[in-house]
Amino acid sequence: MSEADRRALGVVVCSTRAADGTREDLTGPRIAQWGRDRGFEVSGPHVVPDGPEVADILRRLVDQGCALVLTTGGTGFTDDDHTPEATSALIDRPAPGIAEALRARGLRTTPHAALSRGVAGISGRTLLVNLPGSTGGVREGLEVLGELVDHALDQLGHGRPSERPLHT
Template sequence: MSVPTPVRIGLVSVSDRASQGIYEDRGLPTLQTWLDEALTTPWQALNRLIPDEQLLIETTLIELCDREDCALILTTGGTGPALRDVTPDATRNVAHRVLDGFGEQMRAVSLHYVPTAILSRQIGATRGRTLILNLPGQPRAIKQTLDGIFAAVPYCIDLIGGPRLETRSEVIAAFRPKK
Protein backbone atom coordinates (compact mmCIF):
# COMPACT_ATOMS: atom_id res chain seq x y z
CA MET A 1 0.00 0.00 0.00
CA SER A 2 1.44 3.35 -1.02
CA VAL A 3 1.64 6.37 1.23
CA PRO A 4 -0.42 9.29 -0.15
CA THR A 5 1.55 12.22 -1.50
CA PRO A 6 1.09 15.18 0.85
CA VAL A 7 -0.83 18.14 -0.50
CA ARG A 8 1.57 21.04 -1.01
CA ILE A 9 0.52 24.31 0.61
CA GLY A 10 2.51 27.51 0.21
CA LEU A 11 2.70 29.74 3.27
CA VAL A 12 4.01 33.23 2.50
CA SER A 13 4.63 35.86 5.15
CA VAL A 14 5.14 39.31 3.65
CA SER A 15 6.96 41.66 6.01
CA ASP A 16 9.90 44.00 5.52
CA ARG A 17 10.94 43.91 9.17
CA ALA A 18 10.46 40.20 9.85
CA SER A 19 12.29 39.27 6.64
CA GLN A 20 15.22 41.43 7.83
CA GLY A 21 15.24 39.76 11.25
CA ILE A 22 14.20 42.94 13.07
CA TYR A 23 11.45 40.95 14.77
CA GLU A 24 10.27 37.37 14.76
CA ASP A 25 7.74 36.41 12.13
CA ARG A 26 4.53 35.18 13.72
CA GLY A 27 2.51 34.71 10.53
CA LEU A 28 4.07 31.45 9.32
CA PRO A 29 3.80 29.66 12.69
CA THR A 30 0.17 30.79 13.03
CA LEU A 31 -0.72 29.47 9.57
CA GLN A 32 1.12 26.20 10.23
CA THR A 33 -0.63 25.65 13.57
CA TRP A 34 -4.08 26.43 12.20
CA LEU A 35 -3.65 24.04 9.26
CA ASP A 36 -2.19 21.30 11.49
CA GLU A 37 -5.30 21.53 13.67
CA ALA A 38 -7.80 21.82 10.80
CA LEU A 39 -6.60 19.37 8.14
CA THR A 40 -6.76 15.59 8.24
CA THR A 41 -5.27 15.30 4.76
CA PRO A 42 -1.48 14.86 4.85
CA TRP A 43 0.10 18.13 3.78
CA GLN A 44 3.49 19.75 3.34
CA ALA A 45 4.23 23.42 4.01
CA LEU A 46 6.42 25.38 1.64
CA ASN A 47 7.31 28.44 3.73
CA ARG A 48 8.51 31.77 2.41
CA LEU A 49 9.34 34.90 4.44
CA ILE A 50 9.79 37.83 2.09
CA PRO A 51 9.78 41.65 2.15
CA ASP A 52 7.00 43.85 0.79
CA GLU A 53 8.40 43.96 -2.73
CA GLN A 54 5.77 43.49 -5.42
CA LEU A 55 8.00 41.79 -7.99
CA LEU A 56 9.35 39.38 -5.35
CA ILE A 57 5.82 38.56 -4.17
CA GLU A 58 4.75 37.91 -7.78
CA THR A 59 7.79 35.73 -8.43
CA THR A 60 7.19 33.79 -5.20
CA LEU A 61 3.53 33.17 -6.03
CA ILE A 62 4.37 32.02 -9.56
CA GLU A 63 7.07 29.68 -8.22
CA LEU A 64 4.71 28.13 -5.66
CA CYS A 65 1.91 27.73 -8.22
CA ASP A 66 3.73 26.73 -11.38
CA ARG A 67 6.91 25.01 -10.21
CA GLU A 68 6.08 23.74 -6.71
CA ASP A 69 2.52 22.67 -7.62
CA CYS A 70 0.87 24.03 -4.47
CA ALA A 71 -2.88 23.42 -4.24
CA LEU A 72 -3.27 26.35 -1.85
CA ILE A 73 -1.22 29.43 -1.02
CA LEU A 74 -1.95 31.47 2.08
CA THR A 75 -0.24 34.85 2.31
CA THR A 76 -0.17 36.96 5.43
CA GLY A 77 0.62 40.65 5.58
CA GLY A 78 0.74 43.53 3.14
CA THR A 79 -3.02 43.85 2.59
CA GLY A 80 -3.67 47.32 4.01
CA PRO A 81 -3.67 50.76 2.41
CA ALA A 82 -0.05 51.68 3.26
CA LEU A 83 2.22 52.39 0.30
CA ARG A 84 4.33 49.26 1.02
CA ASP A 85 1.23 47.00 1.23
CA VAL A 86 1.31 45.39 -2.22
CA THR A 87 0.37 41.75 -1.63
CA PRO A 88 -3.09 42.02 -3.26
CA ASP A 89 -1.60 43.93 -6.21
CA ALA A 90 0.97 41.18 -6.75
CA THR A 91 -1.71 38.50 -6.41
CA ARG A 92 -3.94 40.19 -8.99
CA ASN A 93 -1.01 40.46 -11.41
CA VAL A 94 -0.34 36.72 -11.36
CA ALA A 95 -3.95 35.52 -10.99
CA HIS A 96 -5.97 33.93 -13.74
CA ARG A 97 -9.22 34.68 -11.88
CA VAL A 98 -10.13 36.79 -8.85
CA LEU A 99 -12.77 35.27 -6.55
CA ASP A 100 -14.40 38.37 -5.08
CA GLY A 101 -16.43 36.43 -2.51
CA PHE A 102 -13.33 35.51 -0.53
CA GLY A 103 -12.26 39.14 -0.10
CA GLU A 104 -15.79 40.20 0.76
CA GLN A 105 -16.13 37.47 3.38
CA MET A 106 -12.68 38.09 4.89
CA ARG A 107 -13.58 41.74 5.44
CA ALA A 108 -17.01 40.80 6.81
CA VAL A 109 -15.42 38.43 9.32
CA SER A 110 -12.87 41.03 10.40
CA LEU A 111 -15.54 43.72 10.81
CA HIS A 112 -16.94 41.71 13.72
CA TYR A 113 -13.68 42.44 15.56
CA VAL A 114 -12.28 45.76 14.29
CA PRO A 115 -13.80 48.73 12.44
CA THR A 116 -10.59 49.13 10.44
CA ALA A 117 -11.38 45.94 8.48
CA ILE A 118 -12.83 48.22 5.81
CA LEU A 119 -9.25 49.29 5.05
CA SER A 120 -8.25 45.75 4.09
CA ARG A 121 -7.62 44.85 0.45
CA GLN A 122 -7.55 41.07 0.98
CA ILE A 123 -8.44 38.97 -2.05
CA GLY A 124 -8.82 35.39 -3.13
CA ALA A 125 -7.71 34.29 -6.59
CA THR A 126 -6.75 31.29 -8.65
CA ARG A 127 -3.77 30.63 -10.83
CA GLY A 128 -4.22 27.37 -12.68
CA ARG A 129 -5.10 24.73 -10.10
CA THR A 130 -3.92 26.84 -7.15
CA LEU A 131 -6.11 28.88 -4.81
CA ILE A 132 -4.36 31.96 -3.38
CA LEU A 133 -5.77 33.73 -0.32
CA ASN A 134 -4.37 36.99 1.08
CA LEU A 135 -4.87 37.01 4.85
CA PRO A 136 -4.25 39.76 7.39
CA GLY A 137 -0.92 39.96 9.19
CA GLN A 138 -1.81 39.63 12.87
CA PRO A 139 -1.97 36.09 14.31
CA ARG A 140 -5.37 36.56 15.96
CA ALA A 141 -6.79 38.03 12.72
CA ILE A 142 -5.31 35.15 10.70
CA LYS A 143 -7.14 32.61 12.85
CA GLN A 144 -10.40 34.57 12.85
CA THR A 145 -10.29 34.92 9.08
CA LEU A 146 -9.48 31.26 8.43
CA ASP A 147 -12.27 30.25 10.82
CA GLY A 148 -14.64 32.40 8.77
CA ILE A 149 -13.72 31.32 5.22
CA PHE A 150 -12.02 27.93 5.21
CA ALA A 151 -15.25 25.91 4.98
CA ALA A 152 -15.37 26.92 1.29
CA VAL A 153 -11.70 26.27 0.52
CA PRO A 154 -11.72 22.47 -0.01
CA TYR A 155 -14.63 22.62 -2.46
CA CYS A 156 -13.02 25.52 -4.33
CA ILE A 157 -9.86 23.46 -4.72
CA ASP A 158 -12.02 20.54 -5.97
CA LEU A 159 -13.61 22.82 -8.58
CA ILE A 160 -10.28 24.06 -9.96
CA GLY A 161 -8.92 20.53 -10.30
CA GLY A 162 -6.75 20.38 -7.20
CA PRO A 163 -6.35 17.55 -4.69
CA ARG A 164 -9.04 16.73 -2.16
CA LEU A 165 -8.59 18.38 1.24
CA GLU A 166 -10.36 16.92 4.26
CA THR A 167 -10.84 18.76 7.53
CA ARG A 168 -11.56 17.96 11.15
CA SER A 169 -15.23 18.88 11.46
CA GLU A 170 -14.79 19.95 15.08
CA VAL A 171 -12.33 22.62 13.89
CA ILE A 172 -13.86 23.59 10.54
CA ALA A 173 -16.42 21.58 8.61
CA ALA A 174 -15.62 21.64 4.90
CA PHE A 175 -18.72 22.33 2.82
CA ARG A 176 -19.35 20.30 -0.30
CA PRO A 177 -22.78 20.27 -1.96
CA LYS A 178 -24.64 16.99 -1.80
CA LYS A 179 -24.78 15.25 -5.15
Protein backbone atom coordinates (compact mmCIF):
# COMPACT_ATOMS: atom_id res chain seq x y z
CA MET A 1 0.00 0.00 0.00
CA SER A 2 1.47 3.34 -0.97
CA GLU A 3 1.73 6.20 1.50
CA ALA A 4 -1.00 8.08 -0.38
CA ASP A 5 -3.41 5.12 -0.07
CA ARG A 6 -2.61 4.39 3.54
CA ARG A 7 -5.12 5.20 6.25
CA ALA A 8 -3.39 4.11 9.43
CA LEU A 9 -4.47 4.29 13.05
CA GLY A 10 -1.86 4.36 15.78
CA VAL A 11 -3.02 3.10 19.20
CA VAL A 12 -1.05 4.07 22.31
CA VAL A 13 -1.81 2.79 25.82
CA CYS A 14 -0.26 5.13 28.40
CA SER A 15 -0.09 3.06 31.58
CA THR A 16 2.86 2.24 33.79
CA ARG A 17 1.03 -0.71 35.34
CA ALA A 18 0.04 -2.18 31.97
CA ALA A 19 3.57 -1.64 30.64
CA ASP A 20 5.16 -3.48 33.58
CA GLY A 21 2.61 -6.29 33.42
CA THR A 22 0.90 -5.69 36.78
CA ARG A 23 -2.40 -4.79 35.10
CA GLU A 24 -3.99 -6.15 31.95
CA ASP A 25 -4.89 -3.47 29.43
CA LEU A 26 -8.38 -3.84 28.00
CA THR A 27 -8.60 -0.47 26.24
CA GLY A 28 -5.91 -0.77 23.57
CA PRO A 29 -7.35 -3.91 21.96
CA ARG A 30 -10.80 -2.33 21.95
CA ILE A 31 -9.48 0.75 20.11
CA ALA A 32 -7.51 -1.40 17.66
CA GLN A 33 -10.60 -3.48 16.84
CA TRP A 34 -12.65 -0.31 16.36
CA GLY A 35 -10.04 0.85 13.85
CA ARG A 36 -9.92 -2.45 11.96
CA ASP A 37 -13.73 -2.47 11.79
CA ARG A 38 -13.51 0.91 10.05
CA GLY A 39 -10.88 -0.14 7.52
CA PHE A 40 -7.79 1.30 9.19
CA GLU A 41 -4.39 -0.30 9.03
CA VAL A 42 -3.69 -0.50 12.78
CA SER A 43 -0.33 0.05 14.45
CA GLY A 44 -0.44 -1.14 18.04
CA PRO A 45 -1.61 -1.12 20.67
CA HIS A 46 1.74 0.21 21.83
CA VAL A 47 1.78 -0.09 25.62
CA VAL A 48 4.16 2.40 27.22
CA PRO A 49 4.70 3.61 30.78
CA ASP A 50 3.66 7.11 31.70
CA GLY A 51 6.57 9.45 31.04
CA PRO A 52 8.93 10.26 28.15
CA GLU A 53 8.05 7.08 26.26
CA VAL A 54 4.62 8.54 25.51
CA ALA A 55 6.11 11.47 23.59
CA ASP A 56 8.53 9.15 21.78
CA ILE A 57 5.86 6.79 20.45
CA LEU A 58 3.52 9.64 19.51
CA ARG A 59 6.30 11.29 17.49
CA ARG A 60 7.13 7.98 15.80
CA LEU A 61 3.49 7.37 14.78
CA VAL A 62 3.12 10.90 13.42
CA ASP A 63 6.40 10.54 11.51
CA GLN A 64 5.18 7.22 10.08
CA GLY A 65 2.21 9.05 8.57
CA CYS A 66 -0.66 7.72 10.66
CA ALA A 67 -3.89 9.48 9.77
CA LEU A 68 -5.18 9.09 13.32
CA VAL A 69 -3.44 8.44 16.63
CA LEU A 70 -5.56 7.57 19.65
CA THR A 71 -4.16 7.37 23.15
CA THR A 72 -5.77 5.86 26.20
CA GLY A 73 -4.75 6.69 29.75
CA GLY A 74 -2.56 9.29 31.38
CA THR A 75 -5.16 12.07 31.25
CA GLY A 76 -5.95 12.35 34.94
CA PHE A 77 -4.55 14.33 37.85
CA THR A 78 -1.86 12.00 39.22
CA ASP A 79 1.77 13.08 39.22
CA ASP A 80 2.68 10.80 36.30
CA ASP A 81 -0.30 11.64 34.05
CA HIS A 82 1.39 13.61 31.26
CA THR A 83 -0.28 12.32 28.10
CA PRO A 84 -2.00 15.66 27.34
CA GLU A 85 1.32 17.51 27.64
CA ALA A 86 3.12 14.99 25.39
CA THR A 87 0.31 15.27 22.86
CA SER A 88 0.11 19.07 23.02
CA ALA A 89 3.83 19.33 22.27
CA LEU A 90 3.15 17.77 18.85
CA ILE A 91 -0.03 19.67 17.98
CA ASP A 92 0.23 22.33 15.27
CA ARG A 93 -3.48 23.17 15.36
CA PRO A 94 -5.70 22.33 18.35
CA ALA A 95 -9.12 20.71 17.92
CA PRO A 96 -10.72 21.58 21.27
CA GLY A 97 -14.22 20.70 20.10
CA ILE A 98 -13.27 17.03 19.92
CA ALA A 99 -11.96 16.97 23.49
CA GLU A 100 -15.04 18.88 24.64
CA ALA A 101 -17.35 16.40 22.89
CA LEU A 102 -15.54 13.48 24.53
CA ARG A 103 -15.95 15.02 27.99
CA ALA A 104 -19.59 15.94 27.31
CA ARG A 105 -20.37 12.35 26.32
CA GLY A 106 -18.61 11.03 29.41
CA LEU A 107 -20.52 13.40 31.67
CA ARG A 108 -23.74 11.64 30.68
CA THR A 109 -22.37 8.60 32.56
CA THR A 110 -20.11 9.95 35.31
CA PRO A 111 -19.16 13.33 36.78
CA HIS A 112 -15.55 12.07 36.77
CA ALA A 113 -15.41 12.73 33.02
CA ALA A 114 -14.87 16.39 33.90
CA LEU A 115 -11.51 15.38 35.40
CA SER A 116 -10.10 14.26 32.05
CA ARG A 117 -7.41 16.62 30.79
CA GLY A 118 -7.38 14.95 27.37
CA VAL A 119 -6.65 17.07 24.30
CA ALA A 120 -7.08 16.71 20.55
CA GLY A 121 -5.39 18.37 17.62
CA ILE A 122 -3.60 18.12 14.32
CA SER A 123 0.09 17.43 13.81
CA GLY A 124 0.88 17.79 10.12
CA ARG A 125 -1.83 15.59 8.56
CA THR A 126 -2.30 13.43 11.68
CA LEU A 127 -5.25 13.80 14.04
CA LEU A 128 -4.21 13.10 17.65
CA VAL A 129 -6.87 12.38 20.29
CA ASN A 130 -6.50 11.49 23.98
CA LEU A 131 -9.10 9.10 25.38
CA PRO A 132 -9.51 8.27 29.08
CA GLY A 133 -7.94 5.09 30.45
CA SER A 134 -11.18 3.42 31.55
CA THR A 135 -13.01 0.91 29.38
CA GLY A 136 -16.21 2.95 29.72
CA GLY A 137 -14.44 6.15 28.78
CA VAL A 138 -12.92 4.48 25.72
CA ARG A 139 -16.26 2.99 24.67
CA GLU A 140 -17.96 6.37 24.94
CA GLY A 141 -15.07 8.17 23.26
CA LEU A 142 -15.17 5.79 20.31
CA GLU A 143 -18.91 6.45 19.98
CA VAL A 144 -18.15 10.16 19.63
CA LEU A 145 -15.24 9.61 17.24
CA GLY A 146 -17.33 7.26 15.12
CA GLU A 147 -19.47 10.25 14.24
CA LEU A 148 -16.58 12.63 13.53
CA VAL A 149 -13.47 10.86 12.37
CA ASP A 150 -14.28 10.20 8.71
CA HIS A 151 -15.15 13.83 8.04
CA ALA A 152 -12.13 15.06 10.02
CA LEU A 153 -9.74 12.77 8.14
CA ASP A 154 -11.34 13.70 4.81
CA GLN A 155 -10.48 17.32 5.59
CA LEU A 156 -6.89 16.28 6.34
CA GLY A 157 -6.62 14.57 2.94
CA HIS A 158 -7.12 10.97 4.04
CA GLY A 159 -9.86 9.52 1.87
CA ARG A 160 -12.32 7.03 3.28
CA PRO A 161 -11.39 3.39 2.70
CA SER A 162 -14.32 2.91 0.30
CA GLU A 163 -13.12 5.88 -1.78
CA ARG A 164 -9.56 4.63 -2.23
CA PRO A 165 -8.77 2.47 -5.23
CA LEU A 166 -8.02 -1.18 -4.54
CA HIS A 167 -4.56 -2.35 -5.56
CA THR A 168 -3.93 -5.94 -6.55
